[in-house]
Amino acid sequence: MAVATGVMPARRSWLMRPNMLWAFVLGIAAFVFVVWGLGHDGGLLPSWGLEINQIMFLGYGAAILFFFIGLGVFNEPVKWLLGIPISEEEELERYGAYGGIDRYFRYTLDHKVIGIQYMVTILAAFCLGGFIAMLIRTELLTPNARFTDPETYLSLVTEHSVIMLVMASSIIIGSFGNYFIPLFIGSKRMAFPRIEALSFWLFLLAIVIMPTALFFGGSQTGWTGYAPLADQMHAGHDAYITTWALAGTANTLVGINLVATIWLMRAPGMTWSRMNLTCWSVLVGAILDWLAMPIMVAVQSMVGFDRALLTGLFVPVQGGSAFFYENVFWTFGHPEVYILAIPGMGIVLDILPVFTRRPIYAYRAAVVGMLGIGLLSWFVWQHHLFVSGLTPGLRPFFMFSTEMISFPTGLVFLAALGTLYGGAIRFKTAMLFAVAFFPDFLLGGFSGIFVSDVPSDVQLHGSYWVQAHFHFILMGATLFAFFAGIYFWFPKFTGRRLNERLGQVHFWLMWIGFNGTFITLAIVGIMGMSRRYATYFPYLQGVNVTATIFAYLLGISIIPFLWNFIYSWGWGEKAEENPYQSRSLEWQVPTPIPVDNFEEIPLVLSGPYEYWSNQPMAILKPSESAGTPAAGN
Amino acid sequence: MRHAIRIAIIWIVVTAILEVLIGIVPIPSPVGSDEGEGIHQTIYMLFYLGAPIFAFVWVVLLYGLITYRARDPQTETERPPMPGSNALILLWAGITFLIVLFMAGWGTFTLHEITQPPSVAAEGSAASTRSHPGATNQKQPGGLPAGSVYTNARPLIVQAIGQQWFWTFRYPSFGGMETKELVVPVGVPVLFHITSLDVVHSFWIYEEDVKEDAVPGQDNTAWMVARFPIHTEVNGKNSAYCNELCGLWHGYMVANVTVEKYSAFKSWATHMESYEKSTGLLKNLPSYAPVYYPASNANFPPAPQDQSP
Numbered sequence: 036m037a038v039a040t041g042v043m044p045a046r047r048s049w050l051m052r053p054n055m056l057w058a059f060v061l062g063i064a065a066f067v068f069v070v071w072g073l074g075h076d077g078g079l080l081p082s083w084g085l086e087i088n089q090i091m092f093l094g095y096g097a098a099i100l101f102f103f104i105g106l107g108v109f110n111e112p113v114k115w116l117l118g119i120p121i122s123e124e125e126e127l128e129r130y131g132a133y134g135g136i137d138r139y140f141r142y143t144l145d146h147k148v149i150g151i152q153y154m155v156t157i158l159a160a161f162c163l164g165g166f167i168a169m170l171i172r173t174e175l176l177t178p179n180a181r182f183t184d185p186e187t188y189l190s191l192v193t194e195h196s197v198i199m200l201v202m203a204s205s206i207i208i209g210s211f212g213n214y215f216i217p218l219f220i221g222s223k224r225m226a227f228p229r230i231e232a233l234s235f236w237l238f239l240l241a242i243v244i245m246p247t248a249l250f251f252g253g254s255q256t257g258w259t260g261y262a263p264l265a266d267q268m269h270a271g272h273d274a275y276i277t278t279w280a281l282a283g284t285a286n287t288l289v290g291i292n293l294v295a296t297i298w299l300m301r302a303p304g305m306t307w308s309r310m311n312l313t314c315w316s317v318l319v320g321a322i323l324d325w326l327a328m329p330i331m332v333a334v335q336s337m338v339g340f341d342r343a344l345l346t347g348l349f350v351p352v353q354g355g356s357a358f359f360y361e362n363v364f365w366t367f368g369h370p371e372v373y374i375l376a377i378p379g380m381g382i383v384l385d386i387l388p389v390f391t392r393r394p395i396y397a398y399r400a401a402v403v404g405m406l407g408i409g410l411l412s413w414f415v416w417q418h419h420l421f422v423s424g425l426t427p428g429l430r431p432f433f434m435f436s437t438e439m440i441s442f443p444t445g446l447v448f449l450a451a452l453g454t455l456y457g458g459a460i461r462f463k464t465a466m467l468f469a470v471a472f473f474p475d476f477l478l479g480g481f482s483g484i485f486v487s488d489v490p491s492d493v494q495l496h497g498s499y500w501v502q503a504h505f506h507f508i509l510m511g512a513t514l515f516a517f518f519a520g521i522y523f524w525f526p527k528f529t530g531r532r533l534n535e536r537l538g539q540v541h542f543w544l545m546w547i548g549f550n551g552t553f554i555t556l557a558i559v560g561i562m563g564m565s566r567r568y569a570t571y572f573p574y575l576q577g578v579n580v581t582a583t584i585f586a587y588l589l590g591i592s593i594i595p596f597l598w599n600f601i602y603s604w605g606w607g608e609k610a611e612e613n614p615y616q617s618r619s620l621e622w623q624v625p626t627p628i629p630v631d632n633f634e635e636i637p638l639v640l641s642g643p644y645e646y647w648s649n650q651p652m653a654i655l656k657p658s659e660s661a662g663t664p665a666a667g668n
Numbered sequence: 669m670r671h672a673i674r675i676a677i678i679w680i681v682v683t684a685i686l687e688v689l690i691g692i693v694p695i696p697s698p699v700g701s702d703e704g705e706g707i708h709q710t711i712y713m714l715f716y717l718g719a720p721i722f723a724f725v726w727v728v729l730l731y732g733l734i735t736y737r738a739r740d741p742q743t744e745t746e747r748p749p750m751p752g753s754n755a756l757i758l759l760w761a762g763i764t765f766l767i768v769l770f771m772a773g774w775g776t777f778t779l780h781e782i783t784q785p786p787s788v789a790a791e792g793s794a795a796s797t798r799s800h801p802g803a804t805n806q807k808q809p810g811g812l813p814a815g816s817v818y819t820n821a822r823p824l825i826v827q828a829i830g831q832q833w834f835w836t837f838r839y840p841s842f843g844g845m846e847t848k849e850l851v852v853p854v855g856v857p858v859l860f861h862i863t864s865l866d867v868v869h870s871f872w873i874y875e876e877d878v879k880e881d882a883v884p885g886q887d888n889t890a891w892m893v894a895r896f897p898i899h900t901e902v903n904g905k906n907s908a909y910c911n912e913l914c915g916l917w918h919g920y921m922v923a924n925v926t927v928e929k930y931s932a933f934k935s936w937a938t939h940m941e942s943y944e945k946s947t948g949l950l951k952n953l954p955s956y957a958p959v960y961y962p963a964s965n966a967n968f969p970p971a972p973q974d975q976s977p
């Protein structure tokens with residue numbers, strides 16, 4: 036990794052080096068070989084009396100194994116075991132030292148490459164999930180199942196929700212977390228680069244495997260996959276289980292890597308209180324990732340055992356418990372919400388000071404707020420079970436603990452409003468998206484109170500109100516924060532700027548489409564429409580059509596963005612080194628960022644928000660300016 | 669200071685407008701039953717309480733964005749930090765905490781009111797909305813002695829059994845007879861015992877504000893005192909439907925609901941009971957129980973041929 040300046044050894048042709056193409060070819064071949072070979076009588080392999088679910092899991096297992104063989108993940112460990120030396124070429128390529136586009140299609144250990152891999156995959160998954168959402172809204176134009184049949188409809192609902200949630204679990208931690216955390220804290224690398232790279236490819240596999248459910252009858256459980264309904268599902272549900280097992284593992288690994296990195300790899304002088312809020316929010320999200328995701332892997336594995344090995348863990352007739360599944364699932368499910376939402380808060384709180392030219396207000400309160408939300412998220416899961424047979428005496432407690440979340444959240448709002456109030460606000464697209472986070476999150480919190488107070492939850496539970504509520508949080512807040520991040524940091528990772536005019540068009544279309552869709556759907560919910568219905572009572576048609584029209588607007592809003600993103604990356608206007616005059620460390624390193632990030636480990640002198648101060652945030656080359664801190668930069 | 673006063677004035681005006689709007693605009697929140705009253709009030713309370721908070725964030729946000737936008741981004745200089753004020757942070761936190769306390773307190777109080785039907789509370793039996801199968805096997809749900817005669821002084825017990833993809837209603841006070849539609853008297857407490865035979869369903873009568881999950885192997889309860897007579901057609905507005913995804917025909921898991929005068933209900937129920945007795949249906953049904961394990965019931969007699977599901 037340190038050999039960035041020496042003479043680079045020549046490389047073999049790109050086909051000879053392990054890459055994504057070989058990974059997919061081998062993975063798909065292994066899957067088809069196992070599932071088709073074992074699944075057909077008189078096929079290539081004897082069937083050994085295997086059941087379809089056992090064959091499916093074997094197939095996915097083989098696919099994952101061969102995918103990683105094709106990707107070259109096992110090359111180093113196997114060579115090490117056999118005592119074969121690893122060539123310099125391989126080593127350099129692993130760290131992305133050769134540059135070039137092809138490193139994005141390989142098992143590269145550079146955190147900047149992994150961040151981009153995550154971001155592009157997330158955008159692709161978002162477009163796929165969004166397209167399915169358009170199909171769902173199209174079906175809901177009429178009260179009858181005209182456009183699809185109920186089975187297809189529910190399969191699409193499951194596809195949409197799982198793809199979106201897997202995507203959103205990594206949306207900010209995976210992309211900006213991986214790309215920028217070492218830059219924020221003045222580190223040359225991540226704590227565990229190999230684990231970090233592995234997490235991306237597991238995530239990619241999770242996204243790719245979910246749609247394969249459609250070839251095996253789909254899964255009609257929705258994202259919650261409640262057992263024992265899950266035990267009844269077609270073979271397609273095995274894809275759901277595999278997806279969550281992979282995504283859960285990936286997120287656990289991301290969490291471990293980021294916690295270790297933030298805890299241990301900070302540059303000298305980068306104290307806890309000089310970390311920017313993105314860093315703090317990613318830390319909280321990473322801790323939740325690390326602790327909550329294994330629960331999901333465990334509970335889905337148990338459903339997998341039920342399906343493939345007939346263990347009956349969640350089947351009441353066999354002595355299992357359906358209520359137990361719901362409890363374990365939501366023990367993961369609520370922290371999951373904050374895995375998505377808290378990093379979004381951090382990003383927007385970081386963008387506000389840059390565009391208002393002043394420090395963040397009440398920094399410590401914001402940090403305490405985010406930590407508090409992370410902590411509280413473990414004590415609220417039964418609010419999903421208020422009408423599911425929860426022990427009645429526990430309901431007031433879970434009502435109180437859930438509503439207590441507005442307490443730390445209020446501190447985050449205070450930080451944002453205090454920063455805007457009296458600033459010198461510049462309205463760039465990134466700023467628009469960052470500001471929109473707050474009204475959207477407010478709507479999410481406001482609608483959330485209705486389902487946290489037990490009496491109103493009795494009426495609203497499981498209705499479209501809930502659906503609108505979590506879209507306000509996941510889409511209105513988290514996704515808007517993600518776009519704010521893209522517009523903000525695009526010049527850093529591409530060296531070019533996104534077109535402002537197209538950005539504004541994107542913002543307004545998306546904001547109007549989004550609010551129109553989900554405010555309307557909240558109304559549909561309070562009018563009595565249940566979730567996951569392909570059909571509904573005719574008196575609800577008017578509002579549903581309105582929601583669909585807004586949803587189409589929301590769908591269209593992605594087009595100017597995609598055009599802008601692709602065009603600007605290739606041919607956009609060149610950006611200055613630090614276009615927003617930010618103080619933060621990531622803007623002080625050259626673009627494109629060297630493989631090593633920093634020539635020397637910087638010496639951090641102050642926090643990232645002190646805009647009135649003349650002192651730079653850090654000395655980038657402490658060895659040159661030893662003893663004489665640079666002044667007046 | 670000038671700005672703070674302006675913000676305060678705008679906030680008060682916007683809040684007042686919002687509160688009036690909440691009063692005028694009919695929020696679709698039906699009150700078909702007594703316990704629905706508390707639910708309805710909670711929904712309205714949250715709207716009234718939320719309006720000033722909502723208005724505050726919007727007003728401060730918009731006021732800040734308009735007043736403090738950089739007129740000339742090129743020459744605009746850095747701004748000093750807003751003076752940190754522990755008092756402001758504590759005030760903010762204190763107000764949030766008080767709001768939370770109020771909401772949770774209201775919720776707890778209302779919850780206490782709506783979980784116990786008046787006459788059932790007197791018997792002290794339906795305090796629990798959930799009981800484990802082992803616990804309830806010892807006595808009939810609702811404290812009703814087995815085989816007792818139903819009068820309108822007691823809560824009517826109806827068991828709602830979810831099954832892919834229809835509801836079955838059992839009336840233990842009427843010999844454990846089974847029906848496909850729900851018929852209950854108006855103005856009399858009805859105690860639902862809700863369970864499922866296969867996967868998780870959820871029993872929801874929107875107009876009556878009744879909702880409780882039907883979980884296999886679990887006996888959940890909910891109650892209502894209907895206020896108005898109701899007659900629904902299939903797929904009409906006032907039906908009982910399934911609110912938890914339960915598979916392919918989840919959206920079609922709808923049952924008709926009829927709420928009628930006590931005398932009409934009584935004659936319907938006695939007629940149905942004697943009819944089911946005469947066809948031999950009652951004899952072949954499994955005995956009334958809080959929960960059922962259909963696949964493990966080895967002695968289950970074959971269903972009569974004329975019983976269409």
Ligand SMILES: [Cu+2]
Binds near residue numbers: 368416418
């Ligand atoms: Cu939750």
Ligand SMILES: [Cu+2]
Binds near residue numbers: 833
């Ligand atoms: Cu159902």
